[in-house]
Amino acid sequence: MRENTPLSQDDCFVVSSKNDPRFDFPLHCHDEYELNLIVNACGAKRIVGGHIQIIDDLELVLIGPNLSHTWSSNDYNGNTATETTILFHKDLFDDKFLSWAQLDLVKNMLERSQKGILFPQHIASVLKDRIIALNVKNGFQSVLDLLSILHDLAVVPDLETLSDTGFSNVHLNYDNRRLNKVSEYMNKNYNQQVTLAEVARIAGMSEASFSRFIKQRTGKTFIDSLNEIKLEYASRMLIETTNTIAEIAYNCGFNNISNFNRVFKCKKFCIPSEFRETYSGYKVSA
Numbered sequence: 001m002r003e004n005t006p007l008s009q010d011d012c013f014v015v016s017s018k019n020d021p022r023f024d025f026p027l028h029c030h031d032e033y034e035l036n037l038i039v040n041a042c043g044a045k046r047i048v049g050g051h052i053q054i055i056d057d058l059e060l061v062l063i064g065p066n067l068s069h070t071w072s073s074n075d076y077n078g079n080t081a082t083e084t085t086i087l088f089h090k091d092l093f094d095d096k097f098l099s100w101a102q103l104d105l106v107k108n109m110l111e112r113s114q115k116g117i118l119f120p121q122h123i124a125s126v127l128k129d130r131i132i133a134l135n136v137k138n139g140f141q142s143v144l145d146l147l148s149i150l151h152d153l154a155v156v157p158d159l160e161t162l163s164d165t166g167f168s169n170v171h172l173n174y175d176n177r178r179l180n181k182v183s184e185y186m187n188k189n190y191n192q193q194v195t196l197a198e199v200a201r202i203a204g205m206s207e208a209s210f211s212r213f214i215k216q217r218t219g220k221t222f223i224d225s226l227n228e229i230k231l232e233y234a235s236r237m238l239i240e241t242t243n244t245i246a247e248i249a250y251n252c253g254f255n256n257i258s259n260f261n262r263v264f265k266c267k268k269f270c271i272p273s274e275f276r277e278t279y280s281g282y283k284v285s286a
């Protein structure tokens with residue numbers, strides 16, 4: 001699954017472009033960030049970590065280091081798809097550089113890319129020509145253009161993350177001590193019946209106050225946050241073990257398999273058995 005990319009140590013980034021009626025790539029990961037612009041591939045299937053989704057005609061995705069991903073033909077319309085890929089080193093921006101206040105949004109975007117980020121179609125449409133143009137540029141101006149593109153992406157509100165953090169082996173830290181304590185507790189006890197009362201007590205808040213607090217800070221309810229963690233571990237078990245789906249459901253704290261199937265499909269757009277079959281097929285092909 002690990003790919004040796006064409007990005008050398010002498011270049012801060014590399015751009016490649018491909019036009020191909022066959023839209024099929026092996027599942028892979030690499031040390032570099034990948035910004036992928038795909039045009040005219042409606043119906044193809046995207047896999048990023050534990051996330052599987054059918055794509056539209058135009059999409060722009062940022063993949064963080066060591067996060068497995070692929071695009072596949074699936075029910076792809078058969079027209080010639082265009083893919084423009086930008087790879088840049090994970091240390092292109094070091095911690096000190098990203099510590100400046102003016103780069104807070106870029107830092108946040110790169111951290112969130114550990115899950116994979118899907119940008120809105122209208123943003124992809126606005127930036128499409130600038131991204132494609134990088135393929136014919138070089139020198140210092142090309143670096144400035146890349147930085148400008150990344151900045152314009154970083155200021156997009158409400159970025160949509162795709163996968164679970166477990167697929168890049170990175171758990172994101174919140175800029176809040178209470179949330180970090182709660183997140184750590186839920187990750188350690190996801191296989192138990194974690195209650196709102198428990199996590200509210202850990203945060204030192206009433207249940208009502210904590211419910212408002214976590215929604216304001218993360219954009220998700222307590223139940224949604226807990227289910228995301230449970231599904232992270234369930235997805236890994238579906239890929240890496242031969243346990244039955246019922247065993248995985250109970251091992252991840254779901255009290256019945258019907259609820260597990262419902263929550264899984266709502267989040268990943270397929271039931272657990274379809275997810276296991278799809279992902280396993282790509283592991284073999286790689």
